Amino acid sequence: MQVPRGAFTIECERLVTKIPKSEKPLARHIQGYIPALKLIGIGWYFATAVLLGVGGGYWLDQVTGWSPIFTLLGVVLALASAFYGAYKMIAGVIARPPVEGGKGQE
Numbered sequence: 001m002q003v004p005r006g007a008f009t010i011e012c013e014r015l016v017t018k019i020p021k022s023e024k025p026l027a028r029h030i031q032g033y034i035p036a037l038k039l040i041g042i043g044w045y046f047a048t049a050v051l052l053g054v055g056g057g058y059w060l061d062q063v064t065g066w067s068p069i070f071t072l073l074g075v076v077l078a079l080a081s082a083f084y085g086a087y088k089m090i091a092g093v094i095a096r097p098p099v100e101g102g103k104g105q106e
Contacts, residue, residue: 046082053078
Protein backbone atom coordinates (compact mmCIF):
# COMPACT_ATOMS: atom_id res chain seq x y z
CA MET A 1 0.00 0.00 0.00
CA GLN A 2 1.47 3.32 -1.06
CA VAL A 3 0.92 6.29 1.26
CA PRO A 4 0.17 9.57 -0.52
CA ARG A 5 2.87 12.20 -0.30
CA GLY A 6 2.48 14.36 2.77
CA ALA A 7 -0.07 12.05 4.38
CA PHE A 8 2.29 11.18 7.24
CA THR A 9 2.77 14.83 8.15
CA ILE A 10 -0.96 15.53 7.98
CA GLU A 11 -1.71 12.48 10.13
CA CYS A 12 0.89 13.50 12.74
CA GLU A 13 -0.57 17.00 12.94
CA ARG A 14 -4.05 15.55 13.31
CA LEU A 15 -2.96 13.25 16.11
CA VAL A 16 -1.02 15.96 17.95
CA THR A 17 -3.97 18.36 17.88
CA LYS A 18 -6.21 15.69 19.47
CA ILE A 19 -3.89 15.24 22.47
CA PRO A 20 -4.72 17.52 25.44
CA LYS A 21 -2.07 20.16 26.13
CA SER A 22 -1.26 18.62 29.50
CA GLU A 23 -0.18 15.44 27.71
CA LYS A 24 2.11 17.06 25.11
CA PRO A 25 5.53 17.07 26.81
CA LEU A 26 7.29 16.08 23.60
CA ALA A 27 5.65 18.88 21.63
CA ARG A 28 6.74 21.43 24.25
CA HIS A 29 10.23 19.91 24.27
CA ILE A 30 10.56 20.19 20.49
CA GLN A 31 9.35 23.81 20.49
CA GLY A 32 12.47 24.74 22.45
CA TYR A 33 14.65 23.62 19.55
CA ILE A 34 12.93 25.77 16.92
CA PRO A 35 14.95 28.96 17.65
CA ALA A 36 18.17 26.92 17.72
CA LEU A 37 17.37 25.42 14.32
CA LYS A 38 16.64 28.87 12.93
CA LEU A 39 20.04 30.07 14.17
CA ILE A 40 21.72 27.09 12.49
CA GLY A 41 19.95 28.11 9.29
CA ILE A 42 21.34 31.63 9.68
CA GLY A 43 24.85 30.19 9.96
CA TRP A 44 24.40 28.17 6.79
CA TYR A 45 23.01 31.22 4.98
CA PHE A 46 25.96 33.33 6.07
CA ALA A 47 28.54 30.71 5.04
CA THR A 48 26.85 30.09 1.68
CA ALA A 49 26.66 33.80 0.87
CA VAL A 50 30.34 34.34 1.66
CA LEU A 51 31.51 31.25 -0.24
CA LEU A 52 29.46 32.13 -3.32
CA GLY A 53 30.60 35.76 -3.28
CA VAL A 54 34.29 34.93 -2.85
CA GLY A 55 34.11 32.00 -5.28
CA GLY A 56 32.32 34.07 -7.91
CA GLY A 57 34.80 36.93 -7.50
CA TYR A 58 37.76 34.58 -7.76
CA TRP A 59 36.30 32.95 -10.88
CA LEU A 60 35.77 36.36 -12.50
CA ASP A 61 39.36 37.29 -11.62
CA GLN A 62 40.60 34.16 -13.39
CA VAL A 63 38.44 34.84 -16.46
CA THR A 64 39.28 38.55 -16.81
CA GLY A 65 42.82 38.55 -15.44
CA TRP A 66 42.10 41.41 -13.01
CA SER A 67 43.50 39.54 -10.05
CA PRO A 68 42.22 40.92 -6.77
CA ILE A 69 39.45 43.29 -7.91
CA PHE A 70 36.53 40.88 -8.34
CA THR A 71 37.53 38.78 -5.35
CA LEU A 72 37.52 41.85 -3.12
CA LEU A 73 34.25 43.04 -4.65
CA GLY A 74 32.80 39.56 -4.09
CA VAL A 75 33.89 39.64 -0.44
CA VAL A 76 32.30 43.05 0.13
CA LEU A 77 29.03 42.14 -1.60
CA ALA A 78 28.89 38.73 0.07
CA LEU A 79 29.43 40.16 3.54
CA ALA A 80 26.84 42.89 2.96
CA SER A 81 24.33 40.31 1.73
CA ALA A 82 25.16 37.89 4.55
CA PHE A 83 24.85 40.52 7.30
CA TYR A 84 21.59 41.87 5.88
CA GLY A 85 20.07 38.40 5.55
CA ALA A 86 21.30 37.35 8.99
CA TYR A 87 19.85 40.53 10.49
CA LYS A 88 16.44 39.85 8.94
CA MET A 89 16.50 36.22 10.13
CA ILE A 90 17.67 37.07 13.65
CA ALA A 91 14.97 39.75 13.92
CA GLY A 92 12.45 36.99 13.17
CA VAL A 93 13.88 34.75 15.89
CA ILE A 94 14.03 37.51 18.49
CA ALA A 95 10.53 38.82 17.77
CA ARG A 96 8.83 35.47 18.24
CA PRO A 97 5.51 35.50 20.12
CA PRO A 98 5.43 34.53 23.80
CA VAL A 99 5.05 30.87 24.70
CA GLU A 100 1.58 29.70 25.80
CA GLY A 101 0.95 30.07 29.49
CA GLY A 102 1.93 33.74 29.67
CA LYS A 103 5.58 33.17 30.58
CA GLY A 104 7.01 34.60 27.36
CA GLN A 105 10.68 34.27 26.54
CA GLU A 106 12.91 33.29 29.41
